[in-house]
Amino acid sequence: MTTARPDRDAARRTRPGLLEALAADPATRLVLVDARGRVSLDAPAQHTDLPLDGLTPARDRPAGEALELAPVTAADLDLAGLETYYLGREALDGASWLAVVVPDGTTDLADAEGAARPHADLDALLARFPLSALRAVGAHLSALAACLATPAVALAAWHASHRYCPACGARTERAEAGWAQRCTGCGRVSFPRTDPAVIMSVTDERDRIVLVHGSTWQAGRFSTIAGFVEAGESAEAAVAREVAEETGLRVASVEQVATQPWPFPRSLMLGYRARLEPGEEPARPDGEEVTDVRVLSREELAAAVDSGRIVLPGTTSIARMLIEDWFGGPLGR
Numbered sequence: 001m002t003t004a005r006p007d008r009d010a011a012r013r014t015r016p017g018l019l020e021a022l023a024a025d026p027a028t029r030l031v032l033v034d035a036r037g038r039v040s041l042d043a044p045a046q047h048t049d050l051p052l053d054g055l056t057p058a059r060d061r062p063a064g065e066a067l068e069l070a071p072v073t074a075a076d077l078d079l080a081g082l083e084t085y086y087l088g089r090e091a092l093d094g095a096s097w098l099a100v101v102v103p104d105g106t107t108d109l110a111d112a113e114g115a116a117r118p119h120a121d122l123d124a125l126l127a128r129f130p131l132s133a134l135r136a137v138g139a140h141l142s143a144l145a146a147c148l149a150t151p152a153v154a155l156a157a158w159h160a161s162h163r164y165c166p167a168c169g170a171r172t173e174r175a176e177a178g179w180a181q182r183c184t185g186c187g188r189v190s191f192p193r194t195d196p197a198v199i200m201s202v203t204d205e206r207d208r209i210v211l212v213h214g215s216t217w218q219a220g221r222f223s224t225i226a227g228f229v230e231a232g233e234s235a236e237a238a239v240a241r242e243v244a245e246e247t248g249l250r251v252a253s254v255e256q257v258a259t260q261p262w263p264f265p266r267s268l269m270l271g272y273r274a275r276l277e278p279g280e281e282p283a284r285p286d287g288e289e290v291t292d293v294r295v296l297s298r299e300e301l302a303a304a305v306d307s308g309r310i311v312l313p314g315t316t317s318i319a320r321m322l323i324e325d326w327f328g329g330p331l332g333r
């Protein structure tokens with residue numbers, strides 16, 4: 001299966017009139033999202049159940065299993081008055097993609113008596129293709145759908161929360177087809193923020209893995225340690241600090257593995273392997289973020305997962321990927 005990753009086509013973002021031209025082209029494909037992290041899917045039901053931890057924009061899945069975006073083009077929707085961002089071109093056929101932000105209240109006011117319905121065609125589309133929480137469905141999306149929905153949701157959340165200039169307080173306006181903002185007062189240009197977070201498989205000198213139970217998680221759920229990189233801190237230092245804070249264990253070395261965007265609202269997960277200093281045991285949970293710590297061999301973890309005593313993060317989350325990277329194969333499937 002090919003990886004149908006869209007071309008982000010950044011060079012075209014600054015072309016004058018790009019969004020208007022794409023809105024007027026009936027072939028333009030649309031990604032309907034809102035500022036609360038939801039996306040319209042080609043599925044009859046809403047998916048809003050949030051997992052306790054990780055989702056994940058998916059890797060490729062066999063045809064027939066993946067959820068796809070709602071099949072909507074600019075021929076189906078009058079985009080006048082709606083906020084749009086340019087997401088790029090389809091790599092195979094060159095079609096352009098626009099993110100369209102569903103205004104707050106569009107879905108909530110449907111039954112309000114006498115309410116003005118400025119976007120009746122949008123209402124009709126959303127009735128057919130409801131919005132679902134990306135956080136809940138991300139693991140089930142096709143690779144292309146995940147590659148489009150993830151930046152669309154990230155941009156919508158950024159614009160919704162950054163209406164005013166941090167330098168002078170004047171209103172900001174969208175620039176570069178949604179990928180920047182320009183202040184209407186002082187002209188300052190700003191770009192979407194991404195907050196880096198580290199997530200790591202931690203192993204000891206006997207190659208056992210350290211898993212933690214978060215204080216807000218359901219009973220039995222265990223995952224890898226994770227946390228935000230602080231101001232002025234390297235990601236490698238953040239790995240060692242988070243491990244020490246949550247478990248009291250000292251890290252000897254770290255190695256970067258993979259990364260994953262996490263636009264809830266704006267994180268980037270940086271995946272690491274971390275090796276503990278020799279003789280680091282037993283672990284002590286911090287009692288606040290983490291209430292239980294297990295240090296497990298492969299045999300012990302496999303048995304705990306098979307018996308249901310330990311529940312791991314979802315099968316396409318980066319946390320699960322790091323655990324299975326250490327384990328050497330799939331667990332409990």
Ligand SMILES: [Zn+2]
Nearest residue numbers: 165168183186
């Ligand atoms: Zn300003």
